[in-house]
Structures are given as C-alpha cells and as structure tokens.
Amino acid sequence: MSAPATEQPQSRQSRQQTRQRAITEAVMAEGAIRIEQLADRFHISVMTVHRDLDELEGRGLLRKDRGVATAMSTALVESSDVYRSSRQLPEKEALARAALELIEPGQAIILDDSTTTLHLVPLLHTKTPLTVITNTLTIMEELKGTRGITLLSVGGQFYNWCSAFMGRMAVEAFASLRADVLVMSTSAITDDIAFHQTLETVDVKRAMFESASTRILLADHTKFDKRALHAMLPLSEFDAVVVDADTDRSHIERLRKRGVKVVVAKKAPREVRS
Numbered sequence: 001m002s003a004p005a006t007e008q009p010q011s012r013q014s015r016q017q018t019r020q021r022a023i024t025e026a027v028m029a030e031g032a033i034r035i036e037q038l039a040d041r042f043h044i045s046v047m048t049v050h051r052d053l054d055e056l057e058g059r060g061l062l063r064k065d066r067g068v069a070t071a072m073s074t075a076l077v078e079s080s081d082v083y084r085s086s087r088q089l090p091e092k093e094a095l096a097r098a099a100l101e102l103i104e105p106g107q108a109i110i111l112d113d114s115t116t117t118l119h120l121v122p123l124l125h126t127k128t129p130l131t132v133i134t135n136t137l138t139i140m141e142e143l144k145g146t147r148g149i150t151l152l153s154v155g156g157q158f159y160n161w162c163s164a165f166m167g168r169m170a171v172e173a174f175a176s177l178r179a180d181v182l183v184m185s186t187s188a189i190t191d192d193i194a195f196h197q198t199l200e201t202v203d204v205k206r207a208m209f210e211s212a213s214t215r216i217l218l219a220d221h222t223k224f225d226k227r228a229l230h231a232m233l234p235l236s237e238f239d240a241v242v243v244d245a246d247t248d249r250s251h252i253e254r255l256r257k258r259g260v261k262v263v264v265a266k267k268a269p270r271e272v273r274s
Contacts, residue, residue, distance in 0.1 A: 019044070020052050023069070027062050032070040061161075090267070091220040091244040096120040098242045098265035099183050102216055103127050107180035110208050111139055113164035113201075114185030116218045118142075124149060133179055135165045135204060152177075159200070166200045174207035182212035188226035189219060192235045192255060195228035202232045214239045221247040235260050 019042060026041065027033050035053070039046045053069050056062040062071055096119035103109060103124075108131040111117050121142045124130060128148025134140060135154040143151050156170035184205055186194035194217065196202050209215055217238045224247065235241050235255060242263045243252065255262050 016052070020056060023049070023052055024056060024061050027069045028071045032068050035064065035067050035069055038069060091222075091246065091265075092116045092119045092218075094244050094265035094267055095218040095220060095242050096123060098263055099216055099218055100124075100127065102214070102240060102242075102263075103130070103181055103183075105129060107131070108133060108178075110134065110174070110177075110179045110182040110184075110212055111136065112182075112184035112205055112208060113138075113162045114218070116185040116220065117183050120183060131179075133174075133177060135170050135174075136163060137165070138163045156204075162201070164204075166204045170204050171207040174204065174211045177211045179212045181214045181216065182208050183216045183218065184208060185218045186223060186232060188228040189223045189235065190227060192258065192260075194219075194232040194235060196230055196232050197228045199230055202230045205232055209233060209237075217241045219247075220244045224248065224251050 022042065023038060026038070035046060035049050038044075038049045042049075049069075050064070053062060053064045057064060062069055064070070092115065095116055099117075099120055100123050105127050106129060107127075111120070111132060111134045113134075113136040118136075118138060121139055124132065124143070125146060125148065128146075129150070130148065131150040131152060132139070132143055133152040133154065135156065137158070140151065140153050143149055154165060154170050154173040156165035156173070157167040158165050187197055188195040196205070215238045217235065217240070219241060221244055236258055238260070240261045240263055241255065242265055244265050245267045247264070252262050252264065
C-alpha cells in the first residue's frame with residue numbers, strides 16, 4: 001500500500017530542516033563559507049542554498065553577502081546569539097565570575113542580551129535573594145523557577161538574532177525602573193567608547209544604563225579589535241569595566257590613567273586529570 005499523500009511533504013520538510021541545521025553548523029564553525037562550497041558540500045544546487053540561507057537569515061542565524069554565507073559580525077551587523085555563544089568561552093566564564101563578586105544578595109540587577117552576561121546567569125543562585133530584570137528571552141528561560149530569584153521581564157518587539165525584546169516599549173519600561181546594578185557587554189570598543197551595530201540595541205542599553213545605580217561592563221580582549229557603527233557609552237561612564245587576562249596591557253593602563261576602574265578577571269584554573 002502506498003503511503004498517504006500527506007506524508008511526502010512532511011518528509012521533505014524534515015530533510016530541509018536537517019540540511020539547514022547542518023548548513024548553520026558548518027557556517028558557524030568556520031565563520032564564513034562561499035555559497036558554491038556549501039552546494040558542493042551538501043550535494044545540492046546553488047539555488048537551494050540561496051533558499052535555505054534566505055530562511056536562516058530571516059531567523060537571524062546567518063546572512064549572505066556577495067556570494068558568501070557568514071555568521072560573523074561586521075561594523076553594521078551583529079552576529080546571532082547562537083554564533084556568539086560559542087566564541088571566547090573561557091574568557092566569558094572568567095568575566096562572569098569576576099562580575100559575580102560585584103553583586104550582593106538583596107539587590108535588583110539588570111542583565112542585557114549579551115552572551116557574555118549569559119554566563120553569569122548560572123552563578124546567580126549563590127547570591128540570592130535577587131531580583132533580576134531583563135529583556136532577554138534566553139535569560140528568562142534559564143531563571144524561571146529558580147529559588148530565591150524574582151524575575152521581571154521587559155517586553156517590546158522581539159529580535160530573533162539576539163533573543164531579546166527591544167524598541168520603544170522596552171526603553172519606556174526600563175526608564176520606569178530603578179535597579180541597583182546593571183551588567184552588560186558591548187560589540188566593540190573604539191577610542192575607549194562602547195559601540196554597537198544597531199540603534200535599537202544602543203537605545204535599550206542606554207535606558208538600562210540610566211536605570212541602574214552601579215553599571216558594570218564586561219568586555220573580553222577581542223572587543224578592542226572589533227568595529228561597530230553606533231557609539232553607545234564611554235567606558236569612563238561605567239563604575240567598573242571587567243576585562244579578561246588576555247587583554248593587552250596598554251588598554252588596561254590607558255583606561256586606568258583616565259580614571260576607569262578596570263577589573264582584570266582571573267583565568268580559570270585548569271582541571272587536573274588523573
């Protein structure tokens with residue numbers, strides 16, 4: 001007996017989803033791959049690759065530009081949170097541990113949508129009770145039901161590439177709040193100013209900044225080598241700038257001379273295997 005006609009489209013959709021996951025993993029692993037190379041690798045037509053990339057771009061996972069599929073950020077476009085979450089993991093973990101030391105039980109803290117800040121989330125249970133305010137869906141999912149944490153979510157227009165709510169609603173919501181601490185990161189640092197690729201992100205992060213008494217910036221050493229379009233805030237405005245141990249000493253010394261409190265996060269001790 002032949003299979004029902006409704007099963008064939010489902011099977012085709014399943015194959016497409018599997019292929020798109022494989023394409024996403026391949027591009028994220030390498031950062032950028034030419035479209036023709038993807039077609040050869042997965043034994044599909046260039047047109048099919050374009051269709052897959054159009055869908056993946058619409059979901060904020062990848063983008064295509066001049067015949068190249070890329071997951072990396074540029075001065076105009078930030079990479080997806082899925083890609084960023086797999087980069088500089090030891091540095092982000094070190095920054096999160098250093099930031100934890102600047103948080104006290106009983107405080108209300110704001111967390112932004114950065115993948116660096118996300119590494120702080122699993123550590124927060126050691127500082128309870130806390131009130132956590134965020135516009136980031138990923139953080140909400142991580143913290144929901146956590147004992148000792150009161151979770152306040154901020155809504156707005158949802159942006160899939162960063163798993164966060166932004167826009168006017170988010171800005172107005174943060175403007176109506178007063179928190180003890182803000183922990184945030186940035187896409188790039190140029191001329192000792194934090195930059196980002198999108199105005200929507202800049203607007204929301206500035207609103208977060210104005211709502212908190214103490215502002216902490218987390219920045220791994222790669223941020224000093226990147227470029228972004230929109231100026232967000234001078235580093236001198238933050239109460240503490242936490243950098244990792246691989247940050248060039250010239251950056252640290254220059255910032256300290258300008259009166260910036262720079263905290264250098266300690267590297268995690270290596271595990272000794274028996």
